[in-house]
Amino acid sequence: MTGPDRCYNPDDGPITTSIQVRDVMATFPRAEQKPMVVPEPSEVWAWLRARWRDLVAVAVHPEARVVWGLVLLAAVLRLSSLDLIEFKADEANHLWRGLEIVEHGRLPLVGSPSSYGPAKPPMMTYLMAIPLVFGRDPRYAAAFVALLNVAAVAGTYVIACRYYGRRAALFAGLLFAVNPWAVVLSRKAFTADVLAPMGVVLFGGLLAAVVDRRAWGWTLSIVALATMLLTTFSPAPLALVMVLVVVAYRRRVHWRYLLLGVLLAMVLAAPYLYYLGMTRLGDVREAARQVLDGDGGAMRSAGLLPLDLATRLHSGGAIEALGGQASATLASSLGPMNYSVRALAVVFLASLPLLLVLALRAWARWRERIDAALYVVPALWLWIPLLALAVWREPIAQHYLVILWPVGFVAMGMAFDRLLTALEVPSRRTWPFAVSVFGAVWVLVIVLVLAQAYGVTKLYRFIAAHDASDAYGVPLRTWLRTVGLVQREMGATDADQVWVIGNGVDPAFENEPAVLQYLLGPDVRVAFLGQGGHEALLLPVERPGLYLVTRPAQHAMQLLTNLGGEVRGLVALPDGRPAMQVVAVPQYSAAEVLDDIPNRCLWKLDTGLHLLGYEWPLSARPGERVTLATYWALLDVPEETRAHQHSLFNHLMAGDQRVAQIDGFGLPERSWQDGLVLLQWFAIDLPADLEAGEYTLLTGMYALDDMTRSRILDGGEGDTITLGPVRVDG
Numbered sequence: 001m002t003g004p005d006r007c008y009n010p011d012d013g014p015i016t017t018s019i020q021v022r023d024v025m026a027t028f029p030r031a032e033q034k035p036m037v038v039p040e041p042s043e044v045w046a047w048l049r050a051r052w053r054d055l056v057a058v059a060v061h062p063e064a065r066v067v068w069g070l071v072l073l074a075a076v077l078r079l080s081s082l083d084l085i086e087f088k089a090d091e092a093n094h095l096w097r098g099l100e101i102v103e104h105g106r107l108p109l110v111g112s113p114s115s116y117g118p119a120k121p122p123m124m125t126y127l128m129a130i131p132l133v134f135g136r137d138p139r140y141a142a143a144f145v146a147l148l149n150v151a152a153v154a155g156t157y158v159i160a161c162r163y164y165g166r167r168a169a170l171f172a173g174l175l176f177a178v179n180p181w182a183v184v185l186s187r188k189a190f191t192a193d194v195l196a197p198m199g200v201v202l203f204g205g206l207l208a209a210v211v212d213r214r215a216w217g218w219t220l221s222i223v224a225l226a227t228m229l230l231t232t233f234s235p236a237p238l239a240l241v242m243v244l245v246v247v248a249y250r251r252r253v254h255w256r257y258l259l260l261g262v263l264l265a266m267v268l269a270a271p272y273l274y275y276l277g278m279t280r281l282g283d284v285r286e287a288a289r290q291v292l293d294g295d296g297g298a299m300r301s302a303g304l305l306p307l308d309l310a311t312r313l314h315s316g317g318a319i320e321a322l323g324g325q326a327s328a329t330l331a332s333s334l335g336p337m338n339y340s341v342r343a344l345a346v347v348f349l350a351s352l353p354l355l356l357v358l359a360l361r362a363w364a365r366w367r368e369r370i371d372a373a374l375y376v377v378p379a380l381w382l383w384i385p386l387l388a389l390a391v392w393r394e395p396i397a398q399h400y401l402v403i404l405w406p407v408g409f410v411a412m413g414m415a416f417d418r419l420l421t422a423l424e425v426p427s428r429r430t431w432p433f434a435v436s437v438f439g440a441v442w443v444l445v446i447v448l449v450l451a452q453a454y455g456v457t458k459l460y461r462f463i464a465a466h467d468a469s470d471a472y473g474v475p476l477r478t479w480l481r482t483v484g485l486v487q488r489e490m491g492a493t494d495a496d497q498v499w500v501i502g503n504g505v506d507p508a509f510e511n512e513p514a515v516l517q518y519l520l521g522p523d524v525r526v527a528f529l530g531q532g533g534h535e536a537l538l539l540p541v542e543r544p545g546l547y548l549v550t551r552p553a554q555h556a557m558q559l560l561t562n563l564g565g566e567v568r569g570l571v572a573l574p575d576g577r578p579a580m581q582v583v584a585v586p587q588y589s590a591a592e593v594l595d596d597i598p599n600r601c602l603w604k605l606d607t608g609l610h611l612l613g614y615e616w617p618l619s620a621r622p623g624e625r626v627t628l629a630t631y632w633a634l635l636d637v638p639e640e641t642r643a644h645q646h647s648l649f650n651h652l653m654a655g656d657q658r659v660a661q662i663d664g665f666g667l668p669e670r671s672w673q674d675g676l677v678l679l680q681w682f683a684i685d686l687p688a689d690l691e692a693g694e695y696t697l698l699t700g701m702y703a704l705d706d707m708t709r710s711r712i713l714d715g716g717e718g719d720t721i722t723l724g725p726v727r728v729d730g
Helices: 017-026 041-059 062-079 089-104 123-132 138-164 166-178 180-184 191-210 215-229 236-248 255-268 270-278 282-293 306-315 319-334 337-364 373-390 398-404 407-423 431-465 476-493 511-520 554-562 590-595 639-643
Strands: 497-501 525-529 536-538 545-549 566-572 578-585 599-605 609-615 625-634 646-654 657-664 677-685 693-703 721-728
Touching (some): 062 166, 062 431, 089 123, 089 138, 123 138, 123 191, 138 166, 138 191, 138 407, 138 476, 166 407, 166 431, 180 306, 180 319, 180 431, 191 215, 191 236, 191 373, 191 407, 215 236, 215 255, 236 373, 270 282, 306 398, 306 407, 319 337, 373 407, 476 545, 476 578, 497 511, 525 536, 536 554, 545 554, 554 578, 599 721, 609 693, 625 646, 657 677
Parallel strands (some): 497 525, 497 545
Antiparallel strands (some): 536 677, 566 578, 599 609, 609 625, 625 677, 646 657, 646 693
16 A cells, blocks of 8 residues: 555555646646736836936945046046057057958958067957947047046956955056056057056956955956957966966866866967967967077166066156157156156055065964955066066066056055055054144145146147157157148049158058058058168159158159149148158159150169169269169069069179179069159269279169079170269269
8 A cells, every 4th residue: 555654665556646646746836827928118118217217326326426537537638639649550550450350351360560570469450440440540449449448447446446445446546547657558559558458357357256256257367368468478477477376276266167268268369379370389489489599688788677667657757758859848847747756656666565565464364364365466466577577588668567557556555545544543642643644645645646647638738749759759640630631632633642752661660651551541552762761752754743751852852843843731740840741743754754864775674673774973073972863664563573672783893893882772562563663862982092984883683582683684684784884083
């Protein structure tokens, strides 16, 4: 038998489950089946209004008002005068790569080249593609980076407030918001400028993981660190910090969440890992070789140790260096900020040992249940990179130390907070003195913040009114005016391209070509003249010529004037000195140009260059520098020729003896187009003991990679063109 009072026994025979199961099921409560109800529009509206009221309540909370104040202060300093940002080759090339994603849908495997040669990972390119969706104007990218850094200031306050108290958070947020270097390094498309927001996420994730023991903190930390490393190589010391934290607090590690972070990091790094696989870790081997072979210390010989650079970054020190030759003028205009720099430098230096003391104190007083991790994590964050860079064998740039943000400011906030805390519980005898010092510290903090903010505003006013092109660079405002002038004149002259006589010819590495190539492209074709410092000029043969001149060019300007060139506009540097001019020249026929060549000839090289003639000065004396001019036409240029860099050679010969020589070529191969006619000048130094008489000129072309000379075609023989005789007077 079976029943409610006994268990099932096989000897009782089979159970009639049809009735018993039904009875048992009846004893269980049945879930009430509610029909799906579609909310009425009024209910949706009421829900939205309730959520809006909640948001407003949070926004007007006293704690939120502090955050909004910091956000407003940081935003005003970072978003003002975006047309005064630095815009050089690095920024332009990051935006070029971002445009590859936006306009062509091509996802790059690597980013820009690093200072050591190997290419960086592509995260910066991916980030820059976001603002470029709205337009290619660099101010979109600058605003995007600035907003990220404004969020970093707010995040610093929130994190510090949770773990170190409201007062320490307020000090940290204020110092971060107004720091001159934190403002300058938060407004442009540069890898160092996006590290601080990522650092805030990493710091918050580590504290959540180690102190609050939140599992998701490990995932967030790994992903944030990977994002930093996929942007540039300078955060590498933070990877060592992460390893030490994991080892020191391994009992707090949620390994599954940490592994999830690693997997997500590998997904982010997949394009770069694929590139390393294709190159068989070629970049890694090259980087290791350069580090091991480097003699390093170029900047250390000048006393710029990592600690010095870190102190400058956290105090605003040496900001006057951005003024270049006018740095003394900028320093004198900063006024009270100069005093704030010294005070904040002392605070930062004091905060470094303070973190160690607090960590040891927490360990020693374990009965007080103070988690030492609160101080161990920031201590490791600051000390490990400083020690690592102290033994680094390569030169150190100041922006490498940006990885210390925001923890450096949090440490400074803790230093102020600890000082005030010590003054809050004085004895009766020292009470008046303590109160006075307490108030003085608050006044000091306010004065320091105001002085730093004043320094930021004075810096950009200075950049707007002075020439700082040798340090800060030509501000974006000047470049935008120049590009606007060129675009207007191209429409007026019907020119199909602009020829630039400027500083540099390589957009990949040189500032001026990179900036103009980006701002004028893709609608305007640009050819840069003067490669290797050799003055050259494309002649307006069968097309009008539009020239942008950004440097002194005596021969070119004189010839443009002789050709009837008209200056269509000038662009001045911030100090008012004319720096760039646009010259328009009417077109000439090929016959007219050939008629003006003093010594005409016709030689064809296998590179597609045709020598049309040359000009030797009427008076050439020993010991003088004379100018040789050669005329070249580009016709039927082989495509493979443009893949190699070439140079002309010019030998002045006395019989079989070479008495003078000059090599070079002023037009880069990427600008070799059929139909162009180039006038190339060479400055030849004649020996002082050269005898008067007639000499022979030998010229030709060779490839720089293997020194192979170009062959002469169409009836000529060999690889050398003989010109002359030319006369040297006694």
